[in-house]
Amino acid sequence: MAVMTSVVEIAPDVYRLCTYDAEAGLQFCQFLFKDDEPLLFHTGHRRLFGQVREAVATVLDPTTVRWIGHSHFEADECGSLNEWLETAPQAQPFCSLAGARTSISDFAIRAPRAMQDNERFSTGRFQFRFRQTPHVPHGWDAALLFEETQAMLLCSDLLLQRGDVAPLTESDVLGPAAAVLSAQRASPAGDSIPYTTDTDAILQGLADLQPRALATHHGSTFTGDGARALRDLAQVLRDIHGVP
Numbered sequence: 631m632a633v634m635t636s637v638v639e640i641a642p643d644v645y646r647l648c649t650y651d652a653e654a655g656l657q658f659c660q661f662l663f664k665d666d667e668p669l670l671f672h673t674g675h676r677r678l679f680g681q682v683r684e685a686v687a688t689v690l691d692p693t694t695v696r697w698i699g700h701s702h703f704e705a706d707e708c709g710s711l712n713e714w715l716e717t718a719p720q721a722q723p724f725c726s727l728a729g730a731r732t733s734i735s736d737f738a739i740r741a742p743r744a745m746q747d748n749e750r751f752s753t754g755r756f757q758f759r760f761r762q763t764p765h766v767p768h769g770w771d772a773a774l775l776f777e778e779t780q781a782m783l784l785c786s787d788l789l790l791q792r793g794d795v796a797p798l799t800e801s802d803v804l805g806p807a808a809a810v811l812s813a814q815r816a817s818p819a820g821d822s823i824p825y826t827t828d829t830d831a832i833l834q835g836l837a838d839l840q841p842r843a844l845a846t847h848h849g850s851t852f853t854g855d856g857a858r859a860l861r862d863l864a865q866v867l868r869d870i871h872g873v874p
Contacts, residue, residue: 635678635685638797640851641780641843643755647685649678650794656848657794658706661784663777664689666754667696670714671775671784672707672847679710683717692717697753699724701786702769703733706847712739726762729771745773755779759839766832767823776839783841783856787822788863791849799850804859806849808866815870825871833864 635649643664650657660682663669668690674682686692695718700707708725715721715738723742725734730744747762757778764770767787775784791806814821823829841856852859868874 635681636797637685637688640798640845641782644777644780644782645689646797646845646851647674647682648797649674649681652794655792656790659845659847659849661845662686662689663753663756665756668694669697669699669753669756669758670695671699672786673698673700673710673714675705676709676713679713682710683713694718695721697722697724699775700729701763701767701774701784701847702772703729703737704769707786708734708737711737715740724760726760726771726773728762728764729773732771761836763832763836764828765824765826766829774836776836776841781840781842781856782845783836783839783843784845785836786847789844789846789849789852789859790822791846795850797851799852800854803844803846803850803852804862804866807863808870811866811870821871823867825867825873829867830864833860833867837861837864 633650635647638646640646645662647660648657658674660672660674683692698714698721723738724745725742727744730742734742745760749760751758759776761774763772763774766772789803789807790810792810837857837860844852844856
């Protein structure tokens, strides 16, 4: 059963909203950027909408949210998108071109902005770069968001960690993430991060952004050498999938 949603400022005017589901053994995190045009990345499940909205309200008026994004079409990523669009009348949903064409244009009550790879936009002080990342972490509609002033990569399910972990860490997150990936490889459910012919290039491209923070959807936000963590993750995936 999920507990209440916590709110932690992980960088100036950047807030991590986190709900721990003990049954799943996972944290579900959203990231809120307080700016001229507030941005929310991940909405969370529809069943969690009320408590996530209350968490947002501790930072800013939920009706003023202007941008709502997600990585790929899943309940924990965008399940309450329509509730948010009803709450915030000026909010613009955004997603990858594939996401708009396959899911969001039909699912959302307002048309999404379909982003191009490397498209940039500003919310005021924050400067964002949108990266299309098919099948990273998963889904051909997958995409990630990089905030350039903080060098923060909103990396969705990459570096997933189990348990009710700390909001921020400078410690190793690759080890716990690798353990999860290895366990998934042997489970009937299979891999959460597949390995395709493009996986390595995508991860190397994200590393080239030189992120100083990796804001993970399930787990601690890592601060430190994000580029190295992403390159090491590429090697972990190659090893797990038996790729030379």
